[in-house]
Amino acid sequence: MKNFFRKVAYGIGPNEDVPSDPLNWALDQLGDVPDLSWKGKIHSEKELRKHYRDWVYGDRKVLRKKYKDNKTLYKTHKDILRHKTGQKFWESLEISVRHNEGINSQHPVLAKLWMFWGNFFAISEKDFLANYSTGPYHREIIRPNLNQSFEKMVYDVTTSWAMIHHLDNSESAGPKSVTAGEEWRRRKKEPATINENHGRELLELHTVSPKAGYTQEDVIQLAYIMTGWQHRWSKQNLETGNVWFNSEYHQRGKKTVLGKEYKRGKKALASVIKDLVNHQNCRDFVAERLCRYLITDEPTKEMKQPIIDAFKKSDGFIPEIHKAAIKVAFEYNDKYKKFQTPENWLIQVAKLGNLQWPPSPEEMASYELGTKPSRKQRSPERLLRNLGHHPYRAKQPNGWSDHSDDWISPELLIRRLVYAKASYNFSKMENSKNAIYYESIVEKNFDNPSKIMKYLNQKNRAVEKHTLLFNHPEFLKA
Amino acid sequence: MKISRRNFLKTTALTSLYFAGFSGQTYASSSKKKNLVIIMLRGGMDGLCAIPVKGDKNFEKLRSKINLDRTLKLTSDFDLHPALKTFKSLWDQNLSAAVHATNIPYTGRSHFDGQNLMESGGKIPYQEKTGWLGRGMKTARLTGQGLALALPMPLLIRGVPMNNNYFPVGRSLPYPSTLELIQKVYKEYDEKLLNENLEIILTRDFNNRSSDDAWILASSAGTELSKPNGPKVAVFEVDGFDTHAAQGATDGAHADCLSDYDNIVRSLKSSMSKEAFDDTLILTLTEFGRTIKQNSSNGTEHGYGSAILMAGGLVKKSQVHTDWPGLKRKELFEGRDLNSTIDSRAIYASAMSTVFDVDFKKITKEVFWGENLPNLSDKLFKA
Numbered sequence: 001m002k003n004f005f006r007k008v009a010y011g012i013g014p015n016e017d018v019p020s021d022p023l024n025w026a027l028d029q030l031g032d033v034p035d036l037s038w039k040g041k042i043h044s045e046k047e048l049r050k051h052y053r054d055w056v057y058g059d060r061k062v063l064r065k066k067y068k069d070n071k072t073l074y075k076t077h078k079d080i081l082r083h084k085t086g087q088k089f090w091e092s093l094e095i096s097v098r099h100n101e102g103i104n105s106q107h108p109v110l111a112k113l114w115m116f117w118g119n120f121f122a123i124s125e126k127d128f129l130a131n132y133s134t135g136p137y138h139r140e141i142i143r144p145n146l147n148q149s150f151e152k153m154v155y156d157v158t159t160s161w162a163m164i165h166h167l168d169n170s171e172s173a174g175p176k177s178v179t180a181g182e183e184w185r186r187r188k189k190e191p192a193t194i195n196e197n198h199g200r201e202l203l204e205l206h207t208v209s210p211k212a213g214y215t216q217e218d219v220i221q222l223a224y225i226m227t228g229w230q231h232r233w234s235k236q237n238l239e240t241g242n243v244w245f246n247s248e249y250h251q252r253g254k255k256t257v258l259g260k261e262y263k264r265g266k267k268a269l270a271s272v273i274k275d276l277v278n279h280q281n282c283r284d285f286v287a288e289r290l291c292r293y294l295i296t297d298e299p300t301k302e303m304k305q306p307i308i309d310a311f312k313k314s315d316g317f318i319p320e321i322h323k324a325a326i327k328v329a330f331e332y333n334d335k336y337k338k339f340q341t342p343e344n345w346l347i348q349v350a351k352l353g354n355l356q357w358p359p360s361p362e363e364m365a366s367y368e369l370g371t372k373p374s375r376k377q378r379s380p381e382r383l384l385r386n387l388g389h390h391p392y393r394a395k396q397p398n399g400w401s402d403h404s405d406d407w408i409s410p411e412l413l414i415r416r417l418v419y420a421k422a423s424y425n426f427s428k429m430e431n432s433k434n435a436i437y438y439e440s441i442v443e444k445n446f447d448n449p450s451k452i453m454k455y456l457n458q459k460n461r462a463v464e465k466h467t468l469l470f471n472h473p474e475f476l477k478a
Numbered sequence: 479m480k481i482s483r484r485n486f487l488k489t490t491a492l493t494s495l496y497f498a499g500f501s502g503q504t505y506a507s508s509s510k511k512k513n514l515v516i517i518m519l520r521g522g523m524d525g526l527c528a529i530p531v532k533g534d535k536n537f538e539k540l541r542s543k544i545n546l547d548r549t550l551k552l553t554s555d556f557d558l559h560p561a562l563k564t565f566k567s568l569w570d571q572n573l574s575a576a577v578h579a580t581n582i583p584y585t586g587r588s589h590f591d592g593q594n595l596m597e598s599g600g601k602i603p604y605q606e607k608t609g610w611l612g613r614g615m616k617t618a619r620l621t622g623q624g625l626a627l628a629l630p631m632p633l634l635i636r637g638v639p640m641n642n643n644y645f646p647v648g649r650s651l652p653y654p655s656t657l658e659l660i661q662k663v664y665k666e667y668d669e670k671l672l673n674e675n676l677e678i679i680l681t682r683d684f685n686n687r688s689s690d691d692a693w694i695l696a697s698s699a700g701t702e703l704s705k706p707n708g709p710k711v712a713v714f715e716v717d718g719f720d721t722h723a724a725q726g727a728t729d730g731a732h733a734d735c736l737s738d739y740d741n742i743v744r745s746l747k748s749s750m751s752k753e754a755f756d757d758t759l760i761l762t763l764t765e766f767g768r769t770i771k772q773n774s775s776n777g778t779e780h781g782y783g784s785a786i787l788m789a790g791g792l793v794k795k796s797q798v799h800t801d802w803p804g805l806k807r808k809e810l811f812e813g814r815d816l817n818s819t820i821d822s823r824a825i826y827a828s829a830m831s832t833v834f835d836v837d838f839k840k841i842t843k844e845v846f847w848g849e850n851l852p853n854l855s856d857k858l859f860k861a
Contacts, residue, residue, distance in 0.1 A: 059723075200602075405671065410678045413672065414651065418686070422649065464653070
């Protein structure tokens, strides 16, 4: 049953006590959203978006023109600008904050669910979002909603700058809107057309899923409702302006989505989201995804039902949805073991092994804007890329897969082997002198400690024990 | 010469006749091991930079700052970018060719959606969870015969189990005796998939400590593709074609990317046995071409039609196959981009049909949902 601590969180560290009541230990973490436990400076989304602005403006409006005939000088000055705007640093800082929440906070269960929703409402790798904006989006849009309603979460996500940019809604203009009749459109031959991207994903990925049986016309109609939600474009800020509702881009007339009619205007988005989150397929989809993340690739109807019920009863209150999911995970704990994704695995390795990971707040605070970050300061971003599971760099808007088979390939397995071995280099001094270091890890995290210890003791060197422990099937799954 | 669409088609016919005598042996037995290599050119490859049209004054004017001052000769109508040296040397041996004014049927100009569609072969971004190559391999029952030189597994090759991938981690594996213990415990816990993958790792010849430089990946792939029981499909990725600025001409940013492609081909050629290269087809894949007109940063914007570069012994003959749309304003797509007159999925379907020895109709049915695509196998490949 001790795998439960890794199933819903990241395991028990050598200096922590094993909770005597695992289920309540987990449930107690879900009511509030405490401050992040990272002791270093955390930068606001707006502040980091300003750096994003300085980067795109500097590159597009200044350097491209200045060095248009010299690719070497262009490249050199682009690199200088990268460092001036911290382009190579922020995501490592954000990952450090994220991992610290899983490893050192009092709320690792909430941290694991925070990561779930970040991937559910994924911002995938596009432009420079990962460098400046995805981490703050996880902190400022996803996290504060962990004790709010699902409806509010969807609305905040949908109108966030990161998601609007990610799914191109600023490019969407109603063919029957004020802007459609503007002279410059005729002159430049740029008719007002919708971009369906965001509308489609709001249905497919963020609410009802294709199982709801919506049609292409529903997608178009939802895209019409969403026309006008865009970044406030200016010559100075380019695409990094705040999100607003530009009524001049909004499609005139009523729209119909999944058989329901919506009036024109700004408020229609909130209305349609309210209906989508109350659709039965939305509840089923959220339950399916939660079960797949925590329990098994193929959730059963019985598994999903308590989560669906909690969703319905609480009107989509996320703490209640979480509690139901954790209870189901507890109930099925012994029967189903879920293969852990590389990032989950890494955080568990760091926590169980009591490693020097992530880099300390002091280490990260020593970074100076304008300079190249040190190897150590960049290590979170580099390590996660090399593991093939960088949380801000999924390849598609549906985020990283939560199907086990997608995480097993020769190179991905090699990463587990070599980084389990390399994890030894992150060991703290005190642990290497600790004679019962492995015993303590194994005792706290496995139900059959003597069997696991016997396995580890086939090797004498600590580096090999690390490799064996963190590649043991009982560790790879939880 | 300023070629129009009509007189270009005539030229193509003459060119074909001219090369008829040089096409060499075209027989390829179905029992032979044949290889298909796809090199993804991410960012939007400028087909008109790789293979510029000759003597079009309007084109030259629109690209006054990024015209090539030095080119390699291909045909009476098209030149070649000087960075594509290997391609040119293969051309001279009838081992490379190109299709021009082609693209996937996607006109949205987003890298994000375009790259997804070029890999999935679908029409709606993110709808498909498998790639056209993976589905083709599944149709041809090529399980365990794909090699991606990438981490993680590209969408393009997904859809068939047991693909191998190589993207050196730059560190050495644990000691063999430690790995043995891991293998033992996988078996004890009946972890089949983990065990199969560990088996691949332990039996393959790749060096995990080397770097992930493209030429190292290519020479490793070349060696594997030459093995009778090695992979039959390989996938590469080259980034950086999105040259909004300082695209440059002969040695600009686009030239560097074309050179990266050329180096992969060179490395494959030199690491493969002659027999294996003779039975190989290497095709490029990109999400879109670029605008005809240079922008104020001496770069180009996202466009539509591009070109596919083809190399290997299964190329029928040196040729630029095209249904040239012309570059007059009214002939351009939305008045700004080279048009696409050939659905590039027809080329990939024909390539799979040729290399995998699977009926073309079966490929279009099972890979491209029965789309009505023309079979270009006889025109482009040694069927």
